[in-house]
Amino acid sequence: MTQQTGGRETVNVHISHLASGMTLSTPIHIIRGNTSGPIVGISAVIHGDEIVGVQVLRELWSKLDVAQLSGEIWMLPLGNPLAFEALSRNTPLDMLDMNRQFPGSPDGWLSEQMAFHITEAFLKKIDYYIDIHAGGSFPIVDYVYLLNHEGLSRSFLSELLYKPAALYPATTAGVTIARGVPTCVLELGGGYPKQDEYVARGVANIRNMLRVCGSLAGEVETRPKQTLLHEIKVMRPRNGGLCYPAQPLPPGTRLKAGTRLAEIVSATSFQVLETMDTPFEDNVVVLSRSDVTRVNPGDYTFMIGNLATAEELQ
Numbered sequence: 001m002t003q004q005t006g007g008r009e010t011v012n013v014h015i016s017h018l019a020s021g022m023t024l025s026t027p028i029h030i031i032r033g034n035t036s037g038p039i040v041g042i043s044a045v046i047h048g049d050e051i052v053g054v055q056v057l058r059e060l061w062s063k064l065d066v067a068q069l070s071g072e073i074w075m076l077p078l079g080n081p082l083a084f085e086a087l088s089r090n091t092p093l094d095m096l097d098m099n100r101q102f103p104g105s106p107d108g109w110l111s112e113q114m115a116f117h118i119t120e121a122f123l124k125k126i127d128y129y130i131d132i133h134a135g136g137s138f139p140i141v142d143y144v145y146l147l148n149h150e151g152l153s154r155s156f157l158s159e160l161l162y163k164p165a166a167l168y169p170a171t172t173a174g175v176t177i178a179r180g181v182p183t184c185v186l187e188l189g190g191g192y193p194k195q196d197e198y199v200a201r202g203v204a205n206i207r208n209m210l211r212v213c214g215s216l217a218g219e220v221e222t223r224p225k226q227t228l229l230h231e232i233k234v235m236r237p238r239n240g241g242l243c244y245p246a247q248p249l250p251p252g253t254r255l256k257a258g259t260r261l262a263e264i265v266s267a268t269s270f271q272v273l274e275t276m277d278t279p280f281e282d283n284v285v286v287l288s289r290s291d292v293t294r295v296n297p298g299d300y301t302f303m304i305g306n307l308a309t310a311e312e313l314q
Contacts, residue, residue, distance in 0.1 A: 006032050006067065007032050008030065008066070009029075009032070010027050011027065012025045012026070013117055014117070015113060015114055015117050024081065024082070025081075026076065026078050026079065026118070027077065027078070028075065028121065028122060029057070029075040029077065030074050031061070031072065032071075033066060033071055034067060035070045035071075037072070037213075037214055037215055038071045038072075038127035038128055038215060039071055039072045039126045040126065040215050041075075041076065041123070041128070041129050041176075042057060042060070042075050042076070042130045042132065043075075043076040043129075043130075044077050044079065044132045045077065045081075045083070045084050046080060046098060047089045047097070047098075047133065048084040048085070048089060048091075049087050049089050050089075050132075050133050050136055050190060051087075051134070052190060052195050052198055053134065055195060055202075056188075056199055056202035057075045057077045059199060059202075059203045060073070060075065060203055060206060060207075068217065070214060071213075071214070071215050073210070074125070074126060076122055079098070079118060079172075080098050082110075083098070087137060089136060091110060091114070093110050094109045094110050094111050096111035098111040098115055099168070099170075099171050100170045100171065101114075101170055102115045102118075102123075102171055102172055102175050103115060103119040103170075103175050104119055118172070119175055124179070126176070126181060128152070128181060129173070129176040129181050129183045130183075131172055131183070132186045132202070133185060133186060133187050134189045134190035134198075135187070135191050135300075136190050136191075137190070138190075138289055138293040138299075139191055139287045139288060139289050139301070140189060140193065140287065140289075141188065141189070141287040142158065142159075142188060142198075142250075142252065142286070143160040143162050143187050143251065143286050143305075144156050144161050144162070144185070144186055145162055145163070145164070145186075145187070146163045146228060147163075147167070147183050147184065147185065148182060149182035149184065151212050151220075152209060153184045154223070154313070155205070155208050155209045155212045155221070156184065156186060156206070156209055157205050157208065158186075158223075159226060160226070160229060160251065160284065161227065161228045162232060162286070163228055163229070163230055164230075164232075173185050182213075188201070188202055189202075192290070192291050192293075193290065225314065226313045227284070227305075228310060229306065229309075229310050230306075230309045230311075231305065231306040231309050231310075232303050232306070233304050234302075235261065235276055235279070235301050235302035236297075236299060236300065236301060237273075237276065237298070238297055239266075239273040239274050240296040241265050241267050241273055241294075241295065242264070242265045242292055243262050243289050243292065243294075244262055244264075244265055245261070245289055245291070245292070246259075246261055246262055249261065249285045249288040249290065251285050251286055251287065252284065252285065253284065253285040254282075254307065255278050255304075256282070257278060257281045257283070258278060259278045260277055261276040261277060261304075262289070262302070263275050263276075264295060267294075278304060280306045280307070281308055282307040282308050283304050283305065283306070283307060284310075285302065285304060286305050287300065287303035289301060289302070
């Protein structure tokens with residue numbers, strides 16, 4: 001909890017010096033309300049090709065009114081600056097996924113060092129945590145993890161929620177959950193289409209989440225009939241080439257067994273190398289490729305939820 005007077009501040013977190021002599025750092029933008037309240041941390045670009053979060057934080061930074069805010073909002077827009085520059089999921093200097101390295105190490109690989117400084121300067125300081133992810137350069141995604149605070153996750157108002165049997169290891173969320181901090185991971189947007197709709201929804205619904213945190217006054221909006229998934233299958237091709245979706249498949253689309261998702265076509269011979277079909281009897285699209293895209297063997301191509309094991313939340 002904080003009791004500081006209102007205002008705005010940017011703090012640069014020093015990480016290291018690169019071989020070129022350039023300084024590697026990342027900013028935390030802080031908005032302080034006029035009254036005491038929690039510190040809410042919001043991060044983006046933990047994966048460098050998931051840029052929608054930067055757009056959401058830019059809008060929040062300009063639109064949140066200090067006079068209406070209790071406590072503080074800490075925004076980390078560039079969790080991995082090097083991966084962002086390279087438009088890569090992984091850190092280009094060591095090719096590690098930084099979101100599998102937390103809480104990091106002060107003398108490990110560069111991704112571990114970045115994770116360590118983010119943990120110390122950001123994750124260990126906050127009372128609530130919202131982590132914004134996206135589909136990356138090609139796929140589109142739209143769901144929210146339900147982790148250790150149902151009200152926080154549901155207040156983003158997504159149709160699809162996901163409660164995994166276990167978290168991925170060594171993530172930012174793992175650090176805050178271990179501290180008992182209410183934590184929510186958002187998966188929103190990405191891919192080729194314009195992101196305006198996702199950005200607008202991200203801004204509006206994070207404001208709703210801030211009401212749950214006690215940072216903003218007002219009644220928390222609710223969405224009845226949200227679907228809580230317990231099983232999601234990641235669909236990865238065995239072959240690379242061009243991914244031709246069989247039809248427009250925006251997240252939330254419900255499909256029956258045996259529905260064709262896409263063909264993987266050779267870019268050299270033009271032949272169909274493999275087909276991808278729905279994996280369950282009753283399916284819902286969580287992540288998809290809506291346009292023809294290049295795909296490598298093993299790439300995220302679709303994520304499909306199993307509706308047979310899902311719960312309908314009222």
